[in-house]
Amino acid sequence: MTNVVTVLGSPRAKSDSSRLADAAAAALTGGAGASARHLINDLKHVRGCQACQSCKGKTEACVLKDDIAPLLSTCAAADVIVLASPVYIGEITAQLKLFIDRTYSWFLPDFHTNPEPGRLKGKKALLVFTQGNPDASTYTRVFEAYKAYFTRQGFKTEYRCVVVPFGPDHDQAVDAAEAEIRKLAASL
Ligand SMILES: Cc1cc2nc3c(=O)[nH]c(=O)nc-3n(C[C@H](O)[C@H](O)[C@H](O)COP(=O)(O)O)c2cc1C
Numbered sequence: 001m002t003n004v005v006t007v008l009g010s011p012r013a014k015s016d017s018s019r020l021a022d023a024a025a026a027a028l029t030g031g032a033g034a035s036a037r038h039l040i041n042d043l044k045h046v047r048g049c050q051a052c053q054s055c056k057g058k059t060e061a062c063v064l065k066d067d068i069a070p071l072l073s074t075c076a077a078a079d080v081i082v083l084a085s086p087v088y089i090g091e092i093t094a095q096l097k098l099f100i101d102r103t104y105s106w107f108l109p110d111f112h113t114n115p116e117p118g119r120l121k122g123k124k125a126l127l128v129f130t131q132g133n134p135d136a137s138t139y140t141r142v143f144e145a146y147k148a149y150f151t152r153q154g155f156k157t158e159y160r161c162v163v164v165p166f167g168p169d170h171d172q173a174v175d176a177a178e179a180e181i182r183k184l185a186a187s188l
Contacts, residue, residue, distance in 0.1 A: 001032055002030070002079050003033055003078045003080075004033060004082060005077075005078040006021045006025050006036070006082040007038050007082070008038065009083070009093040009096025010095075013041075015086065016162070017086050017128055020084065021128050024182065026182070027183075033079075040068075040098070040099055046068050056111075057109060072105060079124065081126075082127075082185075083096060083125065083127050085128075087142075091142060092129070106118055106153055118155070121154030124155055124156045125153075126185055126188055127143065127146055128162075128181060129160070129162070130162050130164045131163055139161065146159065147159050156188065158184060160184055162174075162177040
């Protein structure tokens with residue numbers, strides 16, 4: 001049974017990236033596993049990483065006591081994490097970036113020199129992005145950087161960015177992308 005946790009970076013619960021992440025989670029569990037869905041925007045008390053380095057010595061987890069802390073633990077217990085975000089000003093949203101910064105706590109204390117630096121080695125991550133810009137290659141460098149980050153953490157990582165046009169072609173584009181994301185998730 002596959003345990004999937006989805007972390008959504010869009011401020012909108014019924015957004016395109018959220019819908020695609022839901023499709024990925026459904027494909028990953030195949031109807032038999034467990035999946036949980038978390039919209040970071042719904043969390044009341046969130047703090048960015050404080051660079052206190054406690055997770056590199058005193059504890060093996062983030063010591064901040066906010067609503068991100070239990071989400072980090074939930075993700076750490078999952079087989080697959082699905083992270084989704086629209087592109088905002090050429091980057092992922094601030095909501096998802098804040099969460100990802102906190103996953104710094106998953107690195108082992110010797111991560112600078114250790115070739116296998118992550119506590120969560122062997123798990124999988126699927127990154128789902130959406131953008132309005134019709135040029136699909138515009139933000140490749142950004143997406144590759146997040147893929148490289150989670151790969152270095154020890155996750156088997158894939159990503160897909162979907163161009164979601166504004167206007168009458170919107171629904172058809174999301175429907176087609178949903179089928180593609182399901183395939184990608186099933187092959188992860
Ligand atoms: C504040 C803001 C900034 C955005 N910046 C970009 C951008 O830099 N590049 C782009 O391609 N799309 C940009 N978009 C469009 C969104 O990425 C696009 O509409 C996306 O599909 C929305 O995903 P969602 O439905 O999951 O929220 C922006 C949208 C907003 C609201």
